[in-house]
Amino acid sequence: MKFRRFRTPAALLAAGMTLASTSACGASGGGSDVFTIGAIRPASGSLAQYGAQFSAGISQAVKEANAAGGIEVDGKKVKVEVKYCDSQADAAQAATCGRKLSSDNGVPVELASLSIEAFPLLAFNDSGRSPFVVIAGSASNKLVTQGNSMVARYWFNSYQYMPGFTKLLSQLLEQQGGAQAKTVAILQSEDEYGEAWNETFRSGWKALGNTVTRTATFATNSTDVYPQVTALLKDKPAVIALPGACPTIIPGIKQARELGFKGRFIFAASCTPSELIAAVGEKAIAGSIFEGTAWDSGSAAATAVKDDLKKATGKEPGILVGVAYAFAKWAMASAEKAGTTTDARKIRAAMADTLGDANWNILGLSALQKDGETSAPIYPRLFKSANDIVNFTGKA
Amino acid sequence: MDQLTQQIANGIMAGSIYGLLAMSLALVVGVLDIPQFAFGAHAMLGAYVVTLFDGQSYWLGVAAAVIVMAGVGALVQAAVFDPLRNAEPATLFIAAFGLMMVLQGLALVVFGPDNRSVAPPLKGTVHVLGALVTMQRVLVIIVTLVVVVLLNLFLRRTALGRSIRAAGQSTTGALVVGLSPRRIAFVTMALGSALAALAGALIAPISDVYPAMSESLIIKAFIIIVLAGMGSLNGALIGGYIVGLSESFGSAWLSLDFKDAYPLVLLVLILMIRPRGLFGKTVRRA
DSSP: OHHHHHHHHHHHHHHHHHHHHHHHHOSSSSOOSEEEEEEEEOOSSTTHHHHHHHHHHHHHHHHHHHHTTOEEETTEEEEEEEEEEEOTTOHHHHHHHHHHHHHHHOOSEEEESSHHHHHHHTTTTTSSSSOOEEEEOOOSGGGGSSOOSSEEEOSOOHHHHHHHHHHHHHHHHHHHHOGGGGEEEEEEESSHHHHHHHHHHHHHHHHTTOEEEEEEEEOTTOSOOHHHHHHHHTTOOSEEEEOSOHHHHHHHHHHHHHTTOOSEEEEOTTSOHHHHHHHHOHHHHTTOEEEEOTTTTTOHHHHHHHHHHHHHHSSOOOHHHHHHHHHHHHHHHHHHHHTOSSOHHHHHHHHHHHHTTOTTOTTOOBOOOTTSOOBOOOEEEEEEETTEEEEOOSOO | OOHHHHHHHHHHHHHHHHHHHHHHHHHHHHHHOOOOTTHHHHHHHHHHHHHHTTTTOHHHHHHHHHHHHHHHHHHHIIIIISTTTTSOHHHHHHHHHHHHHHHHHHHHHHHOSSOBOOOOSSOSEEEETTEEEEHHHHHHHHHHHHHHHHHHHHHHHSHHHHHHHHHHHOHHHHHHTTOOHHHHHHHHHHHHHHHHHHHHHHHTTTSOBOTTTTHHHHHHHHHHHHHHOTTOHHHHHHHHHHHHHHHHHHHHHTOGGGTTTHHHHHHHHHHHHOTTOSSOOOOOOO
């Protein structure tokens, strides 16, 4: 009998709470007063340094936005916040992060630094009651071939750029030393990025009639790659390709030089000359080739972002910091354009329009497609010294 | 470069580091029955101590690493394993694993996520029968052999060393003759931690230093002590060389893709033929 007295008020209370929570979800309106972005990166484990660079770029973008009073959504200023999650560079952990950020924080956009973080998210980001956009820095084709309408790539697809890149590279090396200068061995990391780069490079290189002597793999937390390098040097390659972020490939460079390798290296876009010079010195990488992007071309966007990041962090920013900065800026610009902080599908629909000539678009990416693909050119850069890097865009 | 001698050199160099870490583990497993996963983290912290002396004196850094981590070992024994001395083996396993994660997290907080590097004290390479070997790697091999000799002398010729061996054979027997197993446990853990730190200090100029640097090494160390026979110190070093050489030759002559699998395959094959390991003895424990 006692309970009957409270039944009606309790029901009203429950209904009120339900109504309040529904309106807070803001599925159809401009949404909440804060634009929350989810960011998944490895904050611990062997890729913690990579994750720290990723966080630094995002934090800087958010700090700038909030210093200006926030982003403008539907006519009013909205603060931006980031919810980070540590993936430990593990797919299962990344999936847990994705679910947690979506269900606990209701984020409409999640930024994923690695392929191993992005792929698990694609299993559930496009369905269910709380869809979210995934902006990813993956180079793998898999990102855009799964029929997912809520993904966007802010990086380079090696399947797309490699035919053009290998053609230019072949011309450059021909000029440098003839056919012998074009025998390449590959030392790739044991991850999606390394595999994608290896597969597409081999295909492009062999299609031009050139030689890939041998491929070896290494775990990203390896301290010793002597067995792999020794095996590669058996065939006396003129070039060793080392695709990967700088922290993971530095042991490969040092140990190849220790084992007497005197040839060149090829480095992927994720590792820039300034970062390598600091770690291994100019001499170790003299004559090597870097994948050049708009980040290196001195474009207005890249220059402005580099200057801002340098002022904020006190050091020359690596490309990963710049890319993460652009991830966050793209998310914010798209929320502004879409006029919502919570409707993920509207935000995704607005992303193609916000890419273009944006002043944060440091990689010069364009043409966002429905499947999430973007495009940008990549060209070889010949490193002679810190002050003499030659961009090669075709035969002289 | 001669491929065959280079592969032998590679195997011996890698095996020296594996062996040193495995010896630290063999000591603690053999005497205390503690699967000290955290020795990988001790090696990592030893490497970090050396980075603090980068630009000053590498040798001072190594000495500091060994002393500091010996102290940490004693502290770990006091705070973690001594209270659990009567616990089930599974509990010790979990404690060791948890300690490893705590130490890695601590390193991340204290030293940050950026990789650090240490300049090698001896630069340059030497040619040995057609193989190219860096001076640092020669140093690793020499130091490992010296440490093995000194450790053997300590364990066989000193009273404390004989006490450690006695406690490892029989805790009850040690008590009966007036030895203090708890005191011996502290010394053993400190000694094991110092060996692990030395391994880390020797790796520091070869590889970048970061919190997760020793994860794969400690797994190999465990494989080695099982392969060699639990508790066999000299066997652990020889096991280290066997694992190092199997990786080197397997990568060169079979497939590079399975470099980390060769030690496991070798372990299974050896245990099938000799279940107590290559140098393990069947002992009755009191």
